Amino acid sequence: MAADSEVSVLPISFPVRFVVAVSLLIAPFSPQPESEVFEITDFTTASEWERFISKIEEVLNDWKLIGISSGKPLEKGVYTTGTWEEKSDEISFADFKFSITHHYLVQEHSDKDGKEELVEDALPLPMQDLLCMNNDFPPRAHCLVRWYGLREFVVIAPAANNDAVLSESKCNLLLSSVSIALGNTGCQVPLFVQIHHKWRRMYVGECQGPGVRTDFEMVHLRKVPNQYNYLSGLLDIFKSKIGCPLTPLPPVSMAIRLTYVLQDWQQYFWPQQPPDIDALVGGEVGGLEFGKLPLGACEDPISELHLATTWPHLSEGTIVENDVYSDLDPIQAPQWSVRVRKADNPQCLLGDFLTEFFKLCRRKESTDEILGRSAFEEEGKEVADITHALSKLTEPAPVPIHKLSVTNMVHSAKKKIRKHRGVDESPLNNEVLNTILLFLFPDAAEKLADGFESRTNTSSGNNPPPESEDYNLFSQFKSAPSDSLTYKLALCLCMINFYHGGVKGVAHLWQEFVLEMRYRWENNYLIPGLANGPPDLRCCLLHQKLQMLNCCIERKKARDEGKRGSMSDRSPGGTSGDAGKGADHSGDNPDKEKEFGKSWESWSDSEEEFFECLSDTEDLKGNGHENGKKGGAKEGNKEPVNLKPEGRLHPHGKLTLLHPGEPLYIPITQEPAPMTEDLLEEQSEVLAKLGTSAEGAHLRARMQSACLLSDMESFKAANPGCCLEDFVRWYSPRDYIEEEVVDEKGNIVIKGELSARMKIPSNMWVEAWETAKPVPARRQKRLFDDTREAEKVLHYLAVQKPADLARHLLPCIIHAAVLKVKEEEALEDISSVKKIIKQIISHSSKVLRFPNPEDKKLEEIIAQIMSVEAVIARARSLKAKFGVEKCENEEEKEDLQRFVNCLLEQPEVSVVGAGRGPAGSIIHKLFLNAQRVSAVPPLDEDLRRSGPAEERRPNTGGAADFPPPAGREVILRTTVPRPAPYSKPLPQRMYSVLTREDFRLAGAFSADTTFF
Amino acid sequence: MDEDVLTTLKILIIGESGVGKSSLLLRFTDDTFDPELAATIGVDFKVKTISVDGNKAKLAIWDTAGQERFRTLTPSYYRGAQGVILVYDVTRRDTFVKLDNWLNELETYCTRNDIVKMLVGNKIDKENRDVDRNEGLKFARKHSMLFIEASAKTCDGVQCAFEELVEKIIQTPGLWESESQNRGVKLSSKEEGYGGGGACGGYCSML
Secondary structure (H helix, E strand, O other): OOHHHOOOOOOOOOOOOOOOOOOOOOOOOOOOOOOOOOOOOOOOOOOHHHHHHHHHHHHHHHOOOOOOOOOOOOOOOHHHHOOEEEEEEEEEEOOEEEEEEEEEEOOOOOOOOOOOOOOOOOOOHHHHHHHOOOOOOOOOOOHHHHHHOOOEEEEEEEOOOOOOEOOHHHHHHHHHHHHHHHHHHOOOOOEEEEEEOHHHOEEEEEEEEOOEEEEEEEEEEOOOOHHHHOHHHHHHHHHHHHOOOOOOOOOOEEEEEEEEEEOOOOOOOOOOOOOOOHHHOOOOHHHOOOOOOOOOEOOOOEEEEEEEEEEEEEEOOOOOEOOOOEOOOHHHOOEEEEEEEEOOOOOEHHHHHHHHHHHHOOOOOOHHHHHHHHHHHOOHHHHOOHHHHHHHHHOOOOOOOOOOOHHHHHHHHHHHHHHHHOOOOOOOOHHHHHHHHHHHOHHHHHOOOOOOOOOOOOHHHHOOOOOOOOOOHHHHHOOOOOOOHHHHHHHHHHHHHHHOOHHHHHHHHHHHHHHHHHHHHHOOOOOOOOOOOOOOOOOOHHHHHHHHHHHHHHHHHHHHHHHHHHHHHHHHHOOHHHHHHHHHHHHHHHHHHHHOOOOHHHHHHHHOOOOOOOHHHHHHHHHHHHHHHHHHHOHHHOOOOOOOOOOEEEEEEEEEOOOOOOEEEEEOOOOOOOOOHHHHHHHHHHHHHOOOOHHHHHHHHHHOHHHHHHHHHHHHHHOOOOOHHHHHHHHOHHHEEEEEEEOOOOOEEEEEEEOHHHHOOOOHHHHHHHHOOOOOHHHOOOOOOHHHHHHHHHHHHHOOOHHHHHHHHHHHHHHHHHHHHHHHHHHHOOHHHHHHHHHHHHHHHHHHOOOOOOHHHHHHHHHHHHHHHHHHHHHHHHHHHOOOOOOOOHHHHHHHHHHHHHHHHOOOEEEOOHHHOHHHHHHHHHHHHHHHHHHOOOHHHHHHHHHHHHHOOOOOHHHHOOOOOOEEEEEEEEEEEOOOOOOOEEEEEEEEEEEOOEEEEEEEEEEEOOOO | OHHHEEEEEEEEEEEOOOOOHHHHHHHHHHOOOOOOOOOOOOEEEEEEEEEEOOEEEEEEEEEEOOOHHHHHOHHHHHOOOOEEEEEEEOOOHHHHHOHHHHHHHHHHHOOOOOOEEEEEEEOOOOOOOOOOHHHHHHHHHHOOOEEEEOOOOOOOOHHHHHHHHHHHHHHOHHHHHHHOOOOOOOOOOOOOOOOOOOOOOOOOOOO
16 A cells, blocks of 8 residues: 555545435434334335444444433543543444444543533534543543544444455445434434554544534645645644634634654663673672572663653744744743653563573473483593482592582582593583582581682572561462572572573583482481471472482481491490480480581480381381280280380370379380372372271271371380370370269279270270380381482482473572562562562462463463563663662652653653753753764754755754654644534634654534534 | 262361361261261371252362371371361360461461361260350451351251351362363453553554
């Protein structure tokens, strides 16, 4: 359609209008009821055209647009603050489909019932709206609203996007249909038809009232005829269109808006530099260090600033603008408003980090596949084959292994060897790797020789305090606490993925990490950065696995040290020390769990009693069974009294044994096995599979009685001569029922017995009690096989692909990203961002809590975070441009800050004080600077481009400070009688907009139809 | 058989030892009462399919031991539960006083925060009542729980307790929807701001 671009086909007025005289066209919905009932009406021969018209009428009826439109005069700015709605339907002319849409401003119906006195010959509301000046140039509105100031209208447009009504006769036919439909129904809402290609936004339409009609006409041109460049020319065409017979003409009122565009922000360089990758190893350059996520845009997220200078109400004659002179100096304009154009998808760092990390989730290669080739050439087994890691560590290493830091040294040594050979293909260089390992395992640095600068946990200071809302985010996201190893690992992997070798780097770091885990397990070094105790099921599975490994290390370490300790203990003290030991431990043992990991020396000896010897447990089991039976047969289940008490934790305090009357001791017991959620899942499945039958329930109870049995054995060992009643009083106090009984002497004594359910013959408790041998916990069979569990975890870790890893850690990354935007938002204080962050948190906690969340939902979350980042970046950009920080006057600074925030959240913001206010003068300066820079070279070019019309554009006043306006909008309004001098005076309006590549006139001309 | 089941729900029963957790469950699943039911060891498990408002739901009910020592073991099974029945004995005040501990336990080990909680005061058939109904009511209100008094022995309130709980869970969509295999059609929650999809959007007239 570029061919017809020179001059629009459509003339300003329609030369011929069909005179409608179709007798058959009796509208079935016409408000006047048919008077003659007997007359047969024949629609059988109705044409497509007639059917089309009746369809329009039907729709208008359905939407209740018939009759007099009522409403209050429009308030100022209501087009922006109010809500607009639309209703659509489809109608067709023969087989050509149109959509018909009603656009309207939602209005309160306060006067619905009152039906305020309708003034006899009041003008239809739309005609009144034509003259209303309260909503000129609305910032966001349908174009017809902007052009004609209407509060409601109906548009008929081709339904398909590429359909168009092109020929003039078809256009006229459509317009005639509209005219007939309006006439038949008495609808007062303006009805438009869209003609020509959709992108041209050409509409013609009509509005009818009693004895009045307004025609909406339009001209759209590529190139503007010279005379329409200025106000004078526009006034001329407006007057000639009205063709008013009166002299002198009533005055024309004018509203003018000139819009200026600022594109280059000369000296305001975008403040954020791309981060310097090389400097990263050193540490904290550009806000990027391991353990942190970056934030900010790499390019200016604000691309343009549009300044609209408005003269809202001028009367004709007070101002002159023609090709040689202009009164319209933008600085003098009474109203300024600004909008900013945002860069569409500004490249932002955090967003890029997230997206790239998320892409990892879709990789299919395994760690070996990724690293295999490069490692293959050299020491393949050393790097690629994790299963050999164990042997590698036990091999004589170049450095002695007694220091924790050695692991790092070994890794770097390995790399160095490779470097000497001249082939360094490992994705991560030594420095980066070492920095990361030190960051992840700060305990290695603590024990390191002075050679290295000791960089301990620098980031710990930034973590939110425990118990705070931010800190507990991990339980909502199922990630990991922000000070945990898992969280830090996630951040490091994210960073490496982005800057240091992508998936290869990730695979490499992961391999090193797994090696480190193995090393720590083999050498009894606890893993730092993990909460003590069993796996926290609120965290991600990977975190649980690491915690599990730590539990194993803890137990192994205790056992190993116990062995060593008891061996040295045994020789001097022998058995005589045992009794005393029990008493000693009563004091310090309760605290031991809490002190875990604080100091190894302080607690290791207290654990020495554990699991001394497995083999004699087996022995005891064999014997014990018989013994138990015998013991059970004797009443009271009494054990031989001569047994020495073993494995006492501390006296119960209140209770004494029923029979010997000795204090009841609480035994040292085995801790139950820690479990990760996948193990739990497995186990509950096993338990559930046993079914709901009585046998199933029994089997289930038996499977779980190991712990009960172990406790009973410990109890027996600690309390020689005890009975089940004693045990129950400690273990399930409510199952020992005490009653006050008056004995034969009349004294009140307390008599106790087991509850009924404990007395059921051969119930599981009794059974277990009979089986239980007095064996202290340390000699019992382990309930938790730490070696097996540790190997299972290590294997699990080793087989994780980079994609698995990314899926495991994505919640941590999202968690970190949310904390990051939250932190940055706090500096800017943008209320809309606060709201979105809240939404992100609640959305993510829903999505991330379930296993294997859908990719689409994850993408949504990432997109939300990115949008928040963009808003923050925009806020910063605007702040820098408007020099908010530099402003010294506190009050002005606050005003500026508010102004900047409004720019972010509202489509258009008015400038207080226009060109003379603080914001205004900054904007003025921005333009001035841009003008100065561009003033020198592009003069020729400018002339060529703008053509002869602009060449002669006046160069007065503000023209030097501002570029030529990118848009000129003028609204001309008046009320004159048409078509004859004695007709009713009616509103006339013409809107014109002129931009660089487009000129449009939109006229609404009303005429009295009573005698015409 | 399972085809018409809307969803499978995991329900927990917790509370101090001897308050009648297993008895309540037995009454609900088998409609029997055994005054000498053995003390539960670890966790036990029962299944029942019930129909609430025409929706069939399969309940996997995990019964837990109330003894303190078992508490190192049982909370592992709290994971993924959609509903919990917290039981106390109306004739033993100490079982009522301990409720706070149980709620803390739940808070700590439950993986979700929107789990539906029901408080059941059991053994109302007994004469030596020690905890007034209003106290239970007050506690339930304070912790936003459902509340009912029941007796596993006389059958009072048992069925009702489970049904109410299930109904409430079903009414809380986020709680179970995503676990069922065939999800219904989701209505898109597209925000239709004016100008977003309109004929020419917001900034149409200029530039």
